Amino acid sequence: MADPKEIQNFDELRKLRLADEGYFVITDTVRGAIIHKVNSKCITADKFNLKVSINGRKQGSYFWVDSIPTAAREFGAKRCQVCKPELTLVFPSTFET
Ligand SMILES: [Zn+2]
Numbered sequence: 001m002a003d004p005k006e007i008q009n010f011d012e013l014r015k016l017r018l019a020d021e022g023y024f025v026i027t028d029t030v031r032g033a034i035i036h037k038v039n040s041k042c043i044t045a046d047k048f049n050l051k052v053s054i055n056g057r058k059q060g061s062y063f064w065v066d067s068i069p070t071a072a073r074e075f076g077a078k079r080c081q082v083c084k085p086e087l088t089l090v091f092p093s094t095f096e097t
Helices: 010-019 045-054 068-075
Strands: 023-026 034-037 062-065
Touching (some): 023 068, 034 068, 045 062
């Protein structure tokens, strides 16, 4: 598993969205850490700028992680109730009779 990567600017965030791999973790001193899908509507330029640029990461930050287990291990992150990232992969063989 790869280590979490803190996202430094919106261009980096945009590139990670285009790559369409992994998940974003948004940490928050009040709400705790939440895992979002990489292409979720939860992730916006306005929210990113507010947290990272305007508030200077004082109340949390944005990270990229390779998997949900990494997010859980590193941040104790919970799944977002809006974009609902998958908890487990279901293999095709599950459905074979
Ligand atoms: Zn979300």
